[in-house]
Amino acid sequence: MADKPVTGAGLRGQSAGTTALCTVGKTGSGLTYRGFDIKELAEKAKFEEVAYLLLKGKLPNQSELDHYIRKLKSLRGLPEALKTVLEQIPKDAHPMDVMRTGTSMLGNLETEESFDEQQDVADRLLAVLPSIICYWYRFSHDGVRIDTQTDDNSVGGHFLNMLRGEPASELHARVMNVSLILYAEHEFNASTFTARVCASTLSDMHSCVTGAIGSLRGPLHGGANEAAMAMIEDWQSPEEAESKIMGMLERKDKIMGFGHAIYRESDPRNEIIKHWSKKLADDVGDTVLYPVSEKVEEVMWREKKLFCNADFFHASAYYFMDIPTKLFTPIFVMSRLTGWAAHVFEQRANNRIIRPSADYIGPEKSEWVPIEARD
Numbered sequence: 001m002a003d004k005p006v007t008g009a010g011l012r013g014q015s016a017g018t019t020a021l022c023t024v025g026k027t028g029s030g031l032t033y034r035g036f037d038i039k040e041l042a043e044k045a046k047f048e049e050v051a052y053l054l055l056k057g058k059l060p061n062q063s064e065l066d067h068y069i070r071k072l073k074s075l076r077g078l079p080e081a082l083k084t085v086l087e088q089i090p091k092d093a094h095p096m097d098v099m100r101t102g103t104s105m106l107g108n109l110e111t112e113e114s115f116d117e118q119q120d121v122a123d124r125l126l127a128v129l130p131s132i133i134c135y136w137y138r139f140s141h142d143g144v145r146i147d148t149q150t151d152d153n154s155v156g157g158h159f160l161n162m163l164r165g166e167p168a169s170e171l172h173a174r175v176m177n178v179s180l181i182l183y184a185e186h187e188f189n190a191s192t193f194t195a196r197v198c199a200s201t202l203s204d205m206h207s208c209v210t211g212a213i214g215s216l217r218g219p220l221h222g223g224a225n226e227a228a229m230a231m232i233e234d235w236q237s238p239e240e241a242e243s244k245i246m247g248m249l250e251r252k253d254k255i256m257g258f259g260h261a262i263y264r265e266s267d268p269r270n271e272i273i274k275h276w277s278k279k280l281a282d283d284v285g286d287t288v289l290y291p292v293s294e295k296v297e298e299v300m301w302r303e304k305k306l307f308c309n310a311d312f313f314h315a316s317a318y319y320f321m322d323i324p325t326k327l328f329t330p331i332f333v334m335s336r337l338t339g340w341a342a343h344v345f346e347q348r349a350n351n352r353i354i355r356p357s358a359d360y361i362g363p364e365k366s367e368w369v370p371i372e373a374r375d
C-alpha cells in the first residue's frame, strides 16, 4: 500500500498514551505481546497461558497455569437472572448485541465494587463470555437450555462443545486455540481505546467491556470477519471471485478483511490463520472457498497493494469448522476480553481522564430567534 500522509483524521499516527502490553508493526509488520512474538505464541502457547501473560504480567509456570485453568473452569456458570435475560433475546438478534447485553446484565448482578476486584472480574468475564453466547444461541435456535459447565480445559474447546453438544476434534480445538491467541491483543485499536476512555473516567470493568464490544461490532473493526464471509460465500470459482472483486474495486467499494490502520505491508496474523485455514480446507475436502479466498488475496495485492488483515482467512477457517457466520465476531470478543481488561488495568494504574480537544468548524456567532419566528 502506498504511504499516506498522516493527518489528524482518525487520530492516525498520534500517540495517545503508553503501554507495556503490545507492539504493532514496530518493524513494519511484527506483533508482540509483552515482548513475545505472535508467531511463537501461536505455535507454542495455550490461549489460557496468553491470557495469563496479558492479565497477570508474566507467563505462568505449570502449577500456576493448572490453577488458572481450574479457576476459569469453575467460573463458567450463568446466574439464573442472566439466563432469564438471554432467553428474552430474539433468535434474529445480532450475537454481538447479545454479548453486549449479557456483559451489561452481569455488571448488574456481579458489580465490580472496587478496583481490588479487577483481576477476578476479568477472569469471570473470560470464563463466562462463551457461556453467554452459546446459552443464548442454543436456546433461541434449538430450544435447549444447555449446561455451560463443560469439562473442557480450553476456552476454545469449551465454546465448540457448547455450540455443538459434543467435544471438538483435536484439529478444531487447535485452530480455536490459535485463533484466540491471534485476536487477544492489539494495542490502541478502536475497541481497546473505547475501553481505555471508559476506564479513564474511573468507571467499572463491565462498562468498559460493554463499550468495547459495541466498538468491535462494526465492519471496519471486528465485524470484518463476518462481512468478509458474506462477500465470498456465494462465489463459486476463483474466476468469479476475480471478476466480482474487480467490479467492487471499480465501484470503489471497501473490501472487508483487507487493509489496516497501522500495518503497511502485511498483518503477521494473516500468514498464521491462512495456514490453518488451508489445513481445515484439506480436512473437509474443500475445492471452492479456499481457492476463492486465495484469488481475492492475489487480486487485491495486484490491483491495490492491499493485504489481508487478521479477519480475512478467519472467515474461511471458521466456515470450515461449521461455525455460523454470525458467531464469528463474538469469538473475537471471547479472546479480546484479555486485551481490553489488561488495558483497563494499565489505564487505572496511571490514570488521567482521556479528554482531547476539537477544532471548532461551526458558526462564529449565532443570533437567537424566538420559536414563533423560525422557518
Ligand SMILES: CC(=O)SCCNC(=O)CCNC(=O)[C@H](O)C(C)(C)COP(=O)(O)OP(=O)(O)OC[C@H]1O[C@@H](n2cnc3c(N)ncnc32)[C@H](O)[C@@H]1OP(=O)(O)O
Binding pocket: 001, 004, 010, 219, 220, 221, 222, 224, 253, 254, 255, 256, 257, 258, 259, 260, 261, 262, 306, 309, 310, 311
Ligand atoms: C481485526 C481488525 O479490526 S483489522 C481491520 C478490519 N477491517 C476491515 O477489514 C475493513 C476494511 N478495511 C478498512 O476499511 C481499512 O483498511 C481500515 C479501517 C482497516 C483502516 O482504515 P485507514 O487507516 O483509514 O486506511 P488507510 O489509510 O490505510 O487507507 C488507504 C487507502 O486505501 C483504501 N483502502 C483501505 N482499505 C481498503 C479496503 N479494505 N478496500 C478498499 N480500499 C481500501 C482507503 O479507502 C484509502 O484510500 P483513500 O486514500 O483514497 O481514502
Ligand SMILES: O=C([O-])CC(=O)C(=O)O
Binding pocket: 024, 183, 185, 186, 188, 189, 190, 221, 261, 262, 309, 310
Ligand atoms: O489494530 C487495529 O486497528 C485493528 C486490529 O487489527 C485489531 O484490533 O486486532
